[in-house]
Amino acid sequence: MRTIPAQTVIDKVAEMCISANRELPEDVMASFRKGQEEEENPAAKEVFRQLIENAEMSKDTGLPLCQDCGLAVFFVEMGEEARVEGMGIRQAINEGMVKGYQEGYLRKSSCDPFTRKNTGDNGPAIIHFDLVPGDKIKIWMMAKGGGSENMSRVMMFPPAAGWKGLREFIINRVAEAGPNPCPPILVGVGIGGNFELAAINSKKALLRELDDKHADPEVAKLEEEVLAAINKLNVGPMGLGGKNTCLAVKIAVAPCHLASLPLAVNIQCHSARHKEVVL
Numbered sequence: 001m002r003t004i005p006a007q008t009v010i011d012k013v014a015e016m017c018i019s020a021n022r023e024l025p026e027d028v029m030a031s032f033r034k035g036q037e038e039e040e041n042p043a044a045k046e047v048f049r050q051l052i053e054n055a056e057m058s059k060d061t062g063l064p065l066c067q068d069c070g071l072a073v074f075f076v077e078m079g080e081e082a083r084v085e086g087m088g089i090r091q092a093i094n095e096g097m098v099k100g101y102q103e104g105y106l107r108k109s110s111c112d113p114f115t116r117k118n119t120g121d122n123g124p125a126i127i128h129f130d131l132v133p134g135d136k137i138k139i140w141m142m143a144k145g146g147g148s149e150n151m152s153r154v155m156m157f158p159p160a161a162g163w164k165g166l167r168e169f170i171i172n173r174v175a176e177a178g179p180n181p182c183p184p185i186l187v188g189v190g191i192g193g194n195f196e197l198a199a200i201n202s203k204k205a206l207l208r209e210l211d212d213k214h215a216d217p218e219v220a221k222l223e224e225e226v227l228a229a230i231n232k233l234n235v236g237p238m239g240l241g242g243k244n245t246c247l248a249v250k251i252a253v254a255p256c257h258l259a260s261l262p263l264a265v266n267i268q269c270h271s272a273r274h275k276e277v278v279l
């Protein structure tokens with residue numbers, strides 16, 4: 001059994017929260033540069049220029065990429081032969097998140113759903129655990145803003161809906177969302193599983209590299225097909241029209257009940273902030 005001090009988890013999580021909110025992943029930056037080149041609509045070109053400038057300023061000044069620093073979502077792969085010493089891993093991740101949001105001057109967006117009173121520390125962190133073989137702990141942190149999350153949906157289809165029904169729902173969802181999720185967006189799709197698994201898978205799918213290909217060539221084809229259809233909608237960057245409504249579609253598939261065909265569509269805004277660490 002390998003032991004990792006809780007303080008290491010706290011410090012690493014705090015660092016991830018701060019750096020995720022100040023620095024976009026390189027694949028997202030590359031997609032902005034590509035979008036700027038591709039767009040013919042001057043307004044769309046200008047949006048990409050501003051997104052690049054905003055990201056560079058954030059990196060240089062340490063100011064957050066967006067005023068909405070998001071709810072902090074974590075995916076954890078916990079090695080069966082690893083343990084955290086000093087406190088439970090859930091508590092350590094939460095303490096690290098609180099420290100990061102405090103020390104990084106990041107906006108705390110978490111509130112009571114009824115009174116709307118701010119919890120004051122952006123907590124509790126939303127954490128999804130998977131047990132995996134080995135003695136390492138891998139943690140992904142994602143800062144998920146409210147605007148794009150509000151445009152996301154879970155839908156329980158009858159099996160007869162088939163791919164045609166799912167495809168139509170995903171594309172209509174993006175069309176109806178329009179400028180609200182701050183496009184250009186990423187679309188995470190969970191197909192199969194059950195109600196909650198589809199939603200979790202749709203969000204986890206957003207952690208894939210933008211230009212990677214799904215391991216199953218049939219699913220990779222569906223991702224390309226939906227991406228092309230979304231980009232014909234002409235929503236464009238910030239809803240001003242253009243070729244780049246969506247930068248990538250990522251689909252996760254899981255077996256489901258005979259009677260159901262679950263679908264989750266998780267929309268991610270252009271501020272696709274995430275980091276990962278292996279302890």
Ligand code: SF4
Pocket residue numbers: 066067068069070144145146147148180181182269270271
């Ligand atoms: S949707 Fe994204 S870019 Fe838009 S305000 Fe929210 S976090 Fe910021």
